[in-house]
Amino acid sequence: MTGGVAPRAPQSILTKKKMMMTPQSEADLCDAVRQAEGPLAIRGGGTRLTGQAGELLSVAGLSGITLYDPGALTMVAQAGTPLAEIEAALASENQRLAFEPMDHRALLSTVGAPSIGGIFAANISGPRRVQVGAARDFLLGVRYVDGMGQAIKNGGRVMKNVTGYDLVKLMAGSWGTLGVLSEVSFKVLPRPETEATLRFAVDGAGSAVQLLSAALGAPYEVSGAGYDPAQGAALLRIEGFADSVAYRAGKLSTLLAAAGAVDLVDDPAKSALLWAALRDVAPFRDALGDVWRISCKPSQAPELTARLEAEALLFDWGGGLIWALVPEGCDMRARGGAYDGHATLMRAAPETRARLGMFQPQPAPLAAIEAGLRAKFDPRGIFNPGLMG
Amino acid sequence: MQMPLPDAGVLARKDRLVARLSQVLPPVALIDDPAETRAYECDALTAYRCAPMLAVLPSSTQEVSDVLRICHEEGVPVVPRGSGTSLAGGALPTADSVILGVARMNAVLETDYDNRIIRVQTGRTNLSVTGAVEEESFFYAPDPSSQLACAIAGNIAMNSGGAHCLKYGVTTNNLMGVTLVQMDGTVIELGGAHLDAGGLDLLGVICGSEGQLGVVTEATLRILRKPEGALPVLMGFDESEVAGACVSDIIKAGVLPVAIEFMDRPCIRATEAFAHAGYPDCEALLIIEVEGSDPEIAHQLSLIKEIAARHHPVELREAADEDEAGRIWLGRKSAFGAMGQINDYMCLDGTIPVSSLPMVLRRIGEMSKEFGLDVGNVFHAGDGNMHPLILFDANKPGDLEICEAFGAEILKLCVEVGGCLTGEHGVGVEKRDLMLFQYDLVDLEAQLTVKDVFDPAWLLNPAKVFPLEVTETRRARPMAAA
Numbered sequence: 001m002t003g004g005v006a007p008r009a010p011q012s013i014l015t016k017k018k019m020m021m022t023p024q025s026e027a028d029l030c031d032a033v034r035q036a037e038g039p040l041a042i043r044g045g046g047t048r049l050t051g052q053a054g055e056l057l058s059v060a061g062l063s064g065i066t067l068y069d070p071g072a073l074t075m076v077a078q079a080g081t082p083l084a085e086i087e088a089a090l091a092s093e094n095q096r097l098a099f100e101p102m103d104h105r106a107l108l109s110t111v112g113a114p115s116i117g118g119i120f121a122a123n124i125s126g127p128r129r130v131q132v133g134a135a136r137d138f139l140l141g142v143r144y145v146d147g148m149g150q151a152i153k154n155g156g157r158v159m160k161n162v163t164g165y166d167l168v169k170l171m172a173g174s175w176g177t178l179g180v181l182s183e184v185s186f187k188v189l190p191r192p193e194t195e196a197t198l199r200f201a202v203d204g205a206g207s208a209v210q211l212l213s214a215a216l217g218a219p220y221e222v223s224g225a226g227y228d229p230a231q232g233a234a235l236l237r238i239e240g241f242a243d244s245v246a247y248r249a250g251k252l253s254t255l256l257a258a259a260g261a262v263d264l265v266d267d268p269a270k271s272a273l274l275w276a277a278l279r280d281v282a283p284f285r286d287a288l289g290d291v292w293r294i295s296c297k298p299s300q301a302p303e304l305t306a307r308l309e310a311e312a313l314l315f316d317w318g319g320g321l322i323w324a325l326v327p328e329g330c331d332m333r334a335r336g337g338a339y340d341g342h343a344t345l346m347r348a349a350p351e352t353r354a355r356l357g358m359f360q361p362q363p364a365p366l367a368a369i370e371a372g373l374r375a376k377f378d379p380r381g382i383f384n385p386g387l388m389g
Numbered sequence: 390m391q392m393p394l395p396d397a398g399v400l401a402r403k404d405r406l407v408a409r410l411s412q413v414l415p416p417v418a419l420i421d422d423p424a425e426t427r428a429y430e431c432d433a434l435t436a437y438r439c440a441p442m443l444a445v446l447p448s449s450t451q452e453v454s455d456v457l458r459i460c461h462e463e464g465v466p467v468v469p470r471g472s473g474t475s476l477a478g479g480a481l482p483t484a485d486s487v488i489l490g491v492a493r494m495n496a497v498l499e500t501d502y503d504n505r506i507i508r509v510q511t512g513r514t515n516l517s518v519t520g521a522v523e524e525e526s527f528f529y530a531p532d533p534s535s536q537l538a539c540a541i542a543g544n545i546a547m548n549s550g551g552a553h554c555l556k557y558g559v560t561t562n563n564l565m566g567v568t569l570v571q572m573d574g575t576v577i578e579l580g581g582a583h584l585d586a587g588g589l590d591l592l593g594v595i596c597g598s599e600g601q602l603g604v605v606t607e608a609t610l611r612i613l614r615k616p617e618g619a620l621p622v623l624m625g626f627d628e629s630e631v632a633g634a635c636v637s638d639i640i641k642a643g644v645l646p647v648a649i650e651f652m653d654r655p656c657i658r659a660t661e662a663f664a665h666a667g668y669p670d671c672e673a674l675l676i677i678e679v680e681g682s683d684p685e686i687a688h689q690l691s692l693i694k695e696i697a698a699r700h701h702p703v704e705l706r707e708a709a710d711e712d713e714a715g716r717i718w719l720g721r722k723s724a725f726g727a728m729g730q731i732n733d734y735m736c737l738d739g740t741i742p743v744s745s746l747p748m749v750l751r752r753i754g755e756m757s758k759e760f761g762l763d764v765g766n767v768f769h770a771g772d773g774n775m776h777p778l779i780l781f782d783a784n785k786p787g788d789l790e791i792c793e794a795f796g797a798e799i800l801k802l803c804v805e806v807g808g809c810l811t812g813e814h815g816v817g818v819e820k821r822d823l824m825l826f827q828y829d830l831v832d833l834e835a836q837l838t839v840k841d842v843f844d845p846a847w848l849l850n851p852a853k854v855f856p857l858e859v860t861e862t863r864r865a866r867p868m869a870a871a
Contacts, residue, residue: 071640154832159774160550213503373589
């Protein structure tokens with residue numbers, strides 16, 4: 001993909017550290033893209049994606065909350081706004097990002113501050129995805145700069161909008177390969193009064209996923225459903241008004257009593273720590289090896305994980321999300337065989353990443369459509385080239 | 390309204406097309422008699438009509454693929470059709486087009502409660518999806534008003550919403566996978582029973598693309614367990630502004646009702662005359678529904694009543710049981726029918742930030758006087774999706790045009806305050822020519838390139854969504870008045 005790229009400017013050859021462009025406005029960003037002579041490595045907070053070829057183009061200079069309307073449950077922010085700033089503003093109105101974005105820093109040994117643009121560009125969702133939806137479900141509107149350096153808007157800042165094609169979804173999860181986000185507007189939700197976690201002692205992925213499915217299929221609004229085989233513990237989270245949380249915890253304990261011994265973590269702070277650890281894949285933090293992230297049909301998770309021969313596993317989304325820690329260089333797509341879903345290589349040495357690719361290759365007709373879209377949005381192929389196909 | 394002039398070459402190829410299609414479809418699925426194709430001349434936007442050249446009613450993905458491949462080879466435009474309930478003219482044919490109806494494809498292919506999904510053919514109606522799983526106490530959440538009749542195919546094409554979106558989202562938030570047939574006949578699978586399809590979010594682009602990127606023949610939908618119970622509360626206010634402020638305060642307080650519906654005085658009066666729901670005669674009425682177990686419902690309602698009390702409602706009525714709940718909903722559910730009894734009406738669908746509700750309602754009232762047409766407002770207040778109903782007389786020359794001009798002004802206002810032209814009905818032909826109020830040419834061009842990729846010959850659902858002058862070079866067809 002890098003063939004035919006113009007030679008780098010002399011100063012960037014002299015400095016060991018890569019030069020980084022940090023435009024301070026959307027107009028500057030347009031100029032930077034228009035004037036680019038080769039591949040660009042698009043960067044939000046730099047906590048998720050490293051090692052991309054090309055000149056670094058950071059949106060950190062586009063920062064700040066543009067509009068916050070708590071009564072309408074919406075916020076608009078420039079793409080480079082740090083997540084921490086967003087969360088602080090939301091907390092002051094007792095609201096939050098309900099899709100609970102994961103913090104990748106510890107797992108990937110990255111530094112920096114996650115940005116709101118990066119979160120949406122990578123469609124980063126945490127355990128609550130199983131109840132409320134993914135980051136992409138909360139993204140209401142975008143402004144982005146395409147490969148020709150044009151600023152484009154799509155969507156808006158209202159919750160229901162079917163005016164024209166939904167390019168908002170297309171930008172979410174495109175990892176900067178179709179355009180550089182400059183501004184995002186998104187839906188936020190009230191922060192619940194309290195939360196609690198039910199922890200069941202279970203033996204094996206089969207019974208764990210069965211328990212999680214039963215809980216998610218019950219009318220008690222479970223907002224997290226995970227399983228940590230190392231602890232032999234299946235976790236269910238319940239959030240809401242205090243009485244309601246107590247009521248639903250009681251109902252779920254009774255419903256699932258046969259599945260295993262249960263203990264209730266009703267201290268909200270302790271409960272929150274459990275889910276932050278699952279969200280951020282904390283158990284794999286200091287372990288050596290590659291980390292894979294697999295999305296699958298929950299009921300297939302037990303058999304699929306048995307085939308993976310992983311050193312460690314974590315289950316989220318009721319079994320629909322599997323984190324696998326495996327020896328360096330192993331190909332989980334080959335080992336996983338046939339199932340409904342796909343595997344993403346989240347942490348690996350550069351050579352493994354080059355060999356296997358971060359994202360699972362798409363079937364030919366889909367790959368053709370994606371290539372067609374890339375050719376339209378980024379005709380010069382300069383945005384994170386090769387990352388997604 | 391302008392529509393492209395029918396392509397004489399295409400019309401001349403009708404016999405050959407019929408011959409080719411009859412090789413892949415049974416006789417019952419191929420309609421070429423002008424007396425019968427007339428049944429497809431319009432959808433629920435009845436102001437515009439045009440019979441198609443042919444209509445086909447395939448019964449499988451394979452037949453859809455065969456039909457599209459043949460039409461592609463023959464250069465014939467295809468207009469996909471679900472149940473024909475579009476209020477935006479999303480299924481309006483052109484005279485040289487083939488209507489592709491999915492009505493015969495209505496099977497449930499798989500129900501899977503462990504994974505909380507159902508897979509259906511897309512001709513199945515919205516309500517019958519819930520019907521297929523309610524024995525197990527599950528339901529499919531998006532619930533457009535037309536849910537008894539509307540098809541999942543149309544729901545996906547228009548990204549339909551409903552009254553309960555505030556909590557459960559719209560179609561795109563409940564759609565997990567599709568089988569899509571491209572215009573050249575290629576069949577592709579997007580997403581499925583797993584969350585977050587791999588690669589680019591093509592599923593997200595297909596949903597809401599108004600049948601212009603492909604024909605969706607099968608869909609994997611998220612199903613949810615029904616809540617233990619639900620109850621509405623009704624409250625009336627002397628001023629719309631106060632009702633709007635009440636909605637905003639409830640949301641800010643951290644209560645997330647499953648629905649917040651709003652009706653203004655003209656709508657309340659029409660509804661009362663029609664359905665006798667016993668609504669108070671007041672300026673603005675809210676119906677707020679919460680879900681959960683009995684104690685949970687009681688707790689949420691007590692919080693809502695406490696907030697409402699600060700806004701001095703003229704009436705606050707609770708439902709003690711399902712019967713009373715039904716009566717509270719009766720008027721709201723009859724509102725469109727009630728307005729239709731009085732007059733012809735045009736139903737708009739602009740969405741605005743909830744905080745702009747009072748100002749927008751006031752402006753609509755002023756405009757109603759300026760244009761000399763009455764308007765009633767009934768809408769989903771929780772998400773800002775307005776449904777102003779402009780009353781006009783279709784038999785009075787010029788009234789429709791005034792109504793359309795009035796509607797356009799309301800939609801411009803929605804965009805000005807930070808909203809959009811359409812929240813859940815789609816652009817279709819109805820709002821096609823207003824798109825430049827919301828988007829610049831460069832924004833539209835980005836959308837057009839997506840169509841270029843999926844349907845390079847621009848044959849699928851022609852003359853919808855985008856202003857004709859913007860798509861002229863791509864369509865390369867002459868124009869004529871419809």
